[in-house]
Amino acid sequence: MPSETGKGCIMTKLQRKILYFLLGLCVLTPIGILLPMVFDAGDAWGEWSATTLNDLIGYVPAGLEKYSNIWNAPIPDYSMNNSDPSVVHQSGYYIVSGVIGATLTYLITLLISKLIVKNGD
């Protein structure tokens, strides 16, 4: 990640600390797949796949079926290989997804806010 602030000077001590904190959080993200597994918790409410919904209510709503595959995400469910049964591998995919997603989010937000704030001067 770039180490410059909006004014072009070196990152402050606080910003550096936040960056390390965020990297630490990325490494810990597999907690987000392990805890639900350990406590036998399923999908978030309202976020079931068409197949799971069919198991729950006995049919797939027609509109839901039409829209549910409208988009093929490049890294679906934060995993490069959803059929890989290894929890360790899935944890690795999850961390990599977290780093990719967080970096993209960081850079795009930085770009957008630089464009917005610069124009305001």
Next chain:
Amino acid sequence: MHIPDGYLSPQTYLPLMGVFVAVTAVAIKKVKLDVSARYIPYLGMAAAFSFIIMMFNLPIPGGTSGHAVGSAVIALLFGPWAAVVAVSVALIIQALVFGDGGITAIGANCFNMAIFMPFAAYYLFKLFSVNPMKKTRVFIAAFISGYFSLVLTAILTAVEFGIQPLIASDAEGKALYCPYDLSVAIPVMAIEHLVLFGIVEGLITALIVRYFLKSDPGLIFALRNRKGMHHD
């Protein structure tokens, strides 16, 4: 709380997409006026934080899972309009790259988590921080802000889910989109966020605000405004 594709009817997701676009246009103007250049790197980090914190799925044992959003702390630290921009970016990346939240539901999800939630959090904090100079008071107000803003956002999301059977059913009475009505969606979403996810959002909000209060109190938007310090 990321509504997938197919759960909302076009009658629901199209208006919410419109509201999202309109509010984002206002947010860009507000950020231009209110946000100083020294906030820029923090905004990028705030957006990244929101992205990462949403990956920490927490279980209701034997039930569903859910997570904190991070919108509350971003709204308190950098202002609700900046939070609109930061959290929207995180949500759009989640939808486009990771399929978390639907493409058609981007407007709805951003409306809930990136617009409603930061404003709810900001005004809840204002309401409860009577004396912002006392650290415990700030901590408690920040917790309340995070806790209730997430619970209210969950209820808003539940309303969007729950009105679908009223809007669109086929001739046999089968739902076309989300099949659960308000009487199911609201209690489930409210309770799971009241008992677990809201507490996590509240703690994250309070702990991070406390950290900033120690390290760089002048940065905290929600406290700066109260003292009328608009010097930068």
